[in-house]
Structure formats: C-alpha cells, structure tokens
C-alpha cells in the first residue's frame with residue numbers, strides 16, 4: 620500500500636501541525652479522491668486549474684484521515700460545514716466535532732493545524748518570487764511594516780514580506796474572517812518582525828482574547844500558526 624503523503628511537521632503546545640506533500644502524483648490523487656464525499660468530489664470537479672484541484676483533494680483526504688483518528692469515528696460519519704466567512708469545521712453524525720483545524724496550501728506544500736482547544740489558523744506560502752509584490756506590500760502591511768519591507772533588499776525583502784503575510788493570514792484565518800479582515804489595520808509585534816519565532820498577539824478591538832503566534836517557516840516556504848489562548 621502506498622505511504623501516506625502527509626507527515627508530522629511541528630508540535631506547538633496543544634497544536635499539531637502536519638505537512639502535506641502536494642507534488643503532482645495522479646495515482647495518489649485518484650486514491651485520495653475516493654475518500655471524499657459527493658459534495659467534496661463535486662467541488663473538486665469544479666476546479667478549472669489542475670494544481671488547485673490536486674491541492675484541495677490531497678489536503679482534504681489527509682484532513683479526513685487525521686480527523687478520523689483524532690475523533691475516533693468512521694470516514695462516512697465525518698462531514699464539513701462552513702462558518703459565516705467560509706471557515707470549515709467538522710461534524711460527526713451532524714454534530715460539531717470537538718477538534719478545531721485549519722488548512723493552507725501553496726505550490727507543493729500543504730499544512731494542516733489541529734487542536735482540541737481554542738481556534739486555530741495556519742498559512743503557508745512557497746518562497747517564490749511574487750508578481751505585483753509592490754501592490755501586495757501596499758495592500759496588506761501597516762505603514763511601519765511597509766517601511767521595513769521596502770528598506771530590505773533582494774531575497775531578504777521577499778522573505779520578510781512572506782513572513783509578515785503568513786503571520787497576518789494565520790491570525791485572520793484563526794479568527795475566521797479570512798481576507799474579509801483588513802490585515803493592514805493591525806501590526807505584527809516588533810520582536811516577531813525582527814526574527815523571534817513566537818509571541819503573544821491581541822487584536823486592538825478584542826483585547827480579552829490572546830493569540831499565540833508562531834513563525835514556522837523554513838527555507839522552502841514561509842508559514843505561521845495562530846492559536847487562541849485562554850480568554851480573560
């Protein structure tokens with residue numbers, strides 16, 4: 620039997636992060652597809668771009684396998700629903716499951732974060748040159764962050780931008796609003812911008828909730844996880 624295409628990547632306190640190999644592999648994708656339900660297969664068929672379809676199918680099948688183990692249920696009992704801004708959550712026999720998760724994919728890399736406690740968000744971006752980097756910098760960074768990225772040069776500039784971008788997106792995905800949140804309106808804490816790997820974060824309009832933000836990037840990809848800590 621073919622080996623799994625996902626493997627443990629990081630364990631952060633209560634959060635397990637799994638890496639999913641998204642390299643093209645038709646037999647693997649075919650096998651993963653058989654684990655999906657009708658609705659998921661219909662969604663897969665609607666993707667025009669084969670890379671986007673592959674990323675969805677391989678991540679969703681890996682997620683199913685991880686949740687089946689975590690929730691001790693059968694694949695047929697498991698389904699997914701979406702919250703207000705589209706953040707998926709799992710149900711078992713129609714009841715919301717007690718495991719939070721979040722998924723991200725970029726190029727050949729997928730990440731899945733799972734936890735039994737609090738909301739979680741994850742984001743990954745392959746470290747490849749971005750078209751329209753200037754536009755992205757203007758759209759998602761605060762004035763101070765923008766000045767720091769603009770002052771950096773060459774690969775350092777791209778890396779810094781991607782680190783900031785994945786940390787912001789992990790926070791917005793943990794929160795559940797995704798890109799409907801104005802990520803330029805909040806700032807990544809300075810020590811994280813200067814290379815620290817982890818630190819606490821609070822949204823200015825919701826100071827009662829603390830989030831742990833961890834930069835889990837590698838040479839191949841930028842990545843971050845945001846995890847809800849206990850509320851005050």
Ligand SMILES: CC(C)(COP(=O)(O)OP(=O)(O)OC[C@H]1O[C@@H](n2cnc3c(N)ncnc32)[C@H](O)[C@@H]1OP(=O)(O)O)[C@@H](O)C(=O)NCCC(=O)NCCS
Pocket residue numbers: 674675678679704705706707721722723724725740741742743788791792793794795796797798799
């Ligand atoms: C979620 C979002 C941030 C994804 O960004 P991205 O960089 O393109 O994609 P990523 O690979 O990081 O994440 C995709 C995954 O995030 C998850 N996701 C979708 N919506 C989400 C949300 N609101 N919050 C957190 N996670 C979400 C899904 O699992 C999705 O993967 P899947 O479709 O394969 O299951 C972006 O699509 C978004 O903001 N969507 C919501 C936009 C919205 O609210 N629109 C309403 C008005 S049009």
